[in-house]
Amino acid sequence: MVESDFTPGQAEVVDRAASAIREHASACEAAQDVTPAAARALSDSGYTRLTLPEEAGGLGATLTQFARAQLELGRADASLALVLAMHGHVTGSAFQGRSLPPALLDAVAGAGVRGELLNALASEPELGSPSRGGLPRTVAVPDGSGFESATWLVTGRKTWSTGARALRWALVSAATPDGRVGRYWIDLRGEGVRIEPTWVDALSLRGSGSHDVVFDHAPAALQAPPAGARPAGSAWFWTAVAATYLGVGVAAQDALTAYAQARVPTALGAPIATLPRVQENVGRLAADLLAARTLLLHATATWDAVTDAAAIPLIGAAKAVATNAAVNATDLAVRTAGGGALTGALPLGKLLRDARAGLTHPPGEDAAFTAFGAAHFRGMDVP
Numbered sequence: 001m002v003e004s005d006f007t008p009g010q011a012e013v014v015d016r017a018a019s020a021i022r023e024h025a026s027a028c029e030a031a032q033d034v035t036p037a038a039a040r041a042l043s044d045s046g047y048t049r050l051t052l053p054e055e056a057g058g059l060g061a062t063l064t065q066f067a068r069a070q071l072e073l074g075r076a077d078a079s080l081a082l083v084l085a086m087h088g089h090v091t092g093s094a095f096q097g098r099s100l101p102p103a104l105l106d107a108v109a110g111a112g113v114r115g116e117l118l119n120a121l122a123s124e125p126e127l128g129s130p131s132r133g134g135l136p137r138t139v140a141v142p143d144g145s146g147f148e149s150a151t152w153l154v155t156g157r158k159t160w161s162t163g164a165r166a167l168r169w170a171l172v173s174a175a176t177p178d179g180r181v182g183r184y185w186i187d188l189r190g191e192g193v194r195i196e197p198t199w200v201d202a203l204s205l206r207g208s209g210s211h212d213v214v215f216d217h218a219p220a221a222l223q224a225p226p227a228g229a230r231p232a233g234s235a236w237f238w239t240a241v242a243a244t245y246l247g248v249g250v251a252a253q254d255a256l257t258a259y260a261q262a263r264v265p266t267a268l269g270a271p272i273a274t275l276p277r278v279q280e281n282v283g284r285l286a287a288d289l290l291a292a293r294t295l296l297l298h299a300t301a302t303w304d305a306v307t308d309a310a311a312i313p314l315i316g317a318a319k320a321v322a323t324n325a326a327v328n329a330t331d332l333a334v335r336t337a338g339g340g341a342l343t344g345a346l347p348l349g350k351l352l353r354d355a356r357a358g359l360t361h362p363p364g365e366d367a368a369f370t371a372f373g374a375a376h377f378r379g380m381d382v383p
Contacts, residue, residue, distance in 0.1 A: 005065065005068050006061075006065055006068070006069070007059065007060075009059050010050060010059050010061055010065060010069070012046070013045055013046040013047045013049065013050055013059065014047070014050070014069045014072055014073075016044075016045040016046060016047070017042065017045040017046075017047040017069075017073055017084060018072050018073055018075075018076045019045075020038070020041035020042055020044075020045050020080075021042075021073055021076040021077045021080040021081060022076045022077065023041065024037060024038035024041055024080065025076065025077035025079065025080055025207060028077075028079060028080060028206075028207030028208075028209070029079065029206050029207040029350070031207070032199065032200055032201070032202070032206045032207070032209075033165060033197070033199070033207070033209040033211075034079075034080070034083060034163050034164075034165055034166040034207065034208065034209040036165075038080060038166070038207075039117070039163075039165065039166035042080065042083060042084060042117065042166065043115040043116065043117060043166075044115060045115075046115065047069075047084050047087075047088070048084075048087055048091075048111070048112040048113075048114075048115050048116070048117060049112050049113060049115075050065075050066065050069060050088055051066055051088045051089075051091045051092035051095075051236075052091050052092075052095065052108075052109055052112040052113070053095050056095065056105075056109040056112075056113075057109060057112070057113040058091075058109070058112055058113070061088075061092070062300075062304045063092070063235060063236065063239055063300040063303050063304050064297060064300040064301050064304055066088055066089075066092060066236070066239060066240070066243075066300075067239050067242070067243040067296060067297060067300045068243075068297070069088075069243075070084075070085050070088070070239075070240055070243035070244045070247065071243045071244075071246055071247045071250070071293070072247065073085070073244065073247060074243060074244035074245060074246065074247020074248050074250075074251070075247035075248070075250045075251045075254070076247075076251075077207065078204075078205055078208075078244060078245065078247070078248045078354040078355075078357070079205045079206065079207035079208035079209075079354070080207060080208070081244045081247065082162050082163070082205065082208055082241075082244055083117065083119075083162055083163035083166055083208065083209075084117075085240040085241065085243075085244050086118075086119040086120070086162050086163065086240070087112075087117050087118055087119065088236075088240060089236040089237045089239070089240040090108070090118060090119065090120050090171065090236075091108055091112055091118075092232075092236045093230070093232040093233045093235070093236035093237065094108055095108075095109075096232045096236070096307065097230045097231070097232030097233060099224070099230050099232065099233065100183075100224045101222075101224055101225075103222055104185055104222045104223070104224055107169070107185055107222055111168065111169050116168035116169060117163060117166050117167050117168055117169075118167060118168065118169040118170060118171070119161065119162055119163060119167050119169075119170055119171075120170070120171040120172075120173070120183070121158035121161050121170045121171070121172045121173070121213060122136070122158070122172075122173040123158060123159045123160045124136055124137055124138060124156070124157060124158060124159055125157065125159055135175050135179065135181065136156065136173050136174055136175050136181065137156055137157075137175075138154060138155065138156025138157065138158065138172065138173065138174040138175065138215065139154070139155055139156060139174055139175050139176075139177070140152045140153070140154045140174035140175070140176055140182060140184055140220065140223070141153050141155075141176075141177060142176075151219055151220070151221055152174075152182075152184055152219070152220045152223055153192075153217040153218065153219060153220075154172055154174050154184050154186060154192075154215045154217070154218045154219075154220050155215055155216055155217055155218070156172075156174060156214075156215050157212055157213070157214050157215070158170075158172065158212065158213045158214075158215075159198070159210075159212050160210050161195075161210055161211060161212065161213045162208050162209075162210045163208060163209055163210070164188075164195050164199075164209050164210065164211040164212075164213055165195055165209050165211070166209065167188050168187070168188060168189060169185065169186070169187060169188065170185075170186050170188055170213065171183045171184070171185060171224075172184045172185075172186050172215065172220070180225075182223050182224055182225055183223065183224040184220035184222070184223045184224075185220055185221070185222040185223065186215070186218050186219075186220050188213065190218065190219065191218065191219065192215055192216045192217045192218030192219065193213065193214070193215055193216075193218050194213075194214050194216075195211050195212070195213055195214075196211055196212040196213075196214055197211050198211050198212045199211045203353055203356065203357075204353045204354050204355075204356055204357035205354055205357050231307075231308060231309040231311075231312050232307070234312050234315065234316070234363075235300075235303050235311065235312060235315050237362075238315050238316055238318075238319040238362075238363065239296070239299075239300055239303075239315060239318075239319070241319065241323070241358060241361040242296050242315075242318055242319040242322035242323060242358075243296060243322070244358075245322060245323045245326040245354075245355055245357070245358030246289065246292055246293060246296065246322040246323075246325060246326055248326050248330065248351055248354050248355045248358070249285070249289050249292075249325055249326035249327075249328075249329035249330060249355060250289055250329075251347070251351055252285070252326075252329050252330040252333040252348060252351045252352075252355070253282070253285055253286055253289060253329060253333065255333065255346055255347050255348055255351065256282060256285075256333040256336055256337055256348070257273075257282060259337055259340060259346060260272050260273035260278050260282065260336070260337075261273045263340065277336075278336055281332055281335070281336040282336070284332065285328065285329040285332045285333060288325045288328055288329060289325050289326075289329055291321075291325070292318075292321045292322045292324075292325035292326075293322075295317070295318045295321055295322070296318040296319075296321075296322050298314075298318075299311065299314045299315045299317070299318040300315070300318075302314055303315060310375075312371075313368075313371045313372040313374070313375040314372065314375075316363045316367070316368040316371055316372060317368050317369060317371075317372040319361075319363060319368060320363065320364075320365045320368035320369060322358075323355075323358030323359055323361070324359075324365070326355040326358055327355045327356055327358065327359065329355070330348065330351045330352040330354075330355040331352060333348050333351070333352075334348050334349070334352050
């Protein structure tokens with residue numbers, strides 16, 4: 001990490017979060033869940049304040065600073081990095097885009113200051129990714145009258161709930177009786193909430209604890225009325241996942257480099273790092289990762305400068321490039337390491353599996369590159 005990229009306070013919490021992740025990642029992978037000790041360490045790191053504005057008690061990270069931070073965390077471990085990524089993007093986008101009512105913004109700020117982890121829960125078994133459209137099956141029924149009722153009761157199921165057991169709060173997407181969609185602030189340790197351990201033997205991110213969360217008339221005292229798509233939401237979410245998975249690719253580069261320098265076959269009498277083919281492969285994956293990193297940080301810097309929808313196609317393209325670079329880097333690292341990559345002595349198998357999860361997050365490749373191409377045809381000036 002280059003500390004000059006952060007304020008001293010930001011650098012401190014990023015370092016603490018990365019250390020916590022490195023300490024607890026193996027235990028979470030083995031447990032196939034976020035362990036209580038890991039949850040406490042993530043909360044205690046102070047990272048929940050990173051993307052919260054200074055005036056709200058936070059550290060005021062820009063989108064570019066958030067991207068740099070998630071690169072470091074993803075390099076430590078994707079599963080736990082994503083738990084913090086979800087908190088960071090929800091907080092950053094809510095305040096920058098002013099996408100929540102004042103009382104709900106206050107609740108998000110309070111959670112961040114206290115170190116209480118949160119996430120936005122939207123995906124469902126029938127719905128799939130909400131980015132593709134569709135009405136959620138989860139419903140919110142007012143106990144009074146009208147959309148502005150003081151209390152709503154939420155019933156339904158949410159899938160892919162990253163860090164489910166580590167979370168204290170959730171912004172839950174649900175449909176009202178008249179077919180509108182709102183977001184509801186629910187205490188996940190309160191009544192009417194249970195977690196079903198469905199994230200078992202997953203291909204990727206086994207330590208993320210992305211279980212189903214089931215709501216049965218769970219009370220939500222705060223809610224956000226329906227709102228259209230906001231650029232800040234896409235900017236912060238796409239950056240969160242792009243940077244995290246790009247960090248996985250860098251971790252594969254680190255592991256391969258160390259292995260190639262230490263591996264000395266008797267027939268060669270020198271480290272395999274001296275072989276031209278190994279040097280070529282490391283050069284290819286390192287260049288690919290550097291190109292993706294440069295594009296991602298260019299895209300986030302563009303957003304920080306303009307903060308409007310014009311920058312969104314560039315961030316979407318950067319996300320697609322970053323996640324593909326991570327997949328390619330981990331695959332090439334496994335190919336280059338050979339049989340050693342198949343053993344538990346190297347982390348390359350886990351990194352290969354984790355990197356592939358980046359392809360499942362929106363925007364998909366098709367949507368990302370189509371939007372970026374369309375922007376060029378409209379004459380968008382992409383710096």
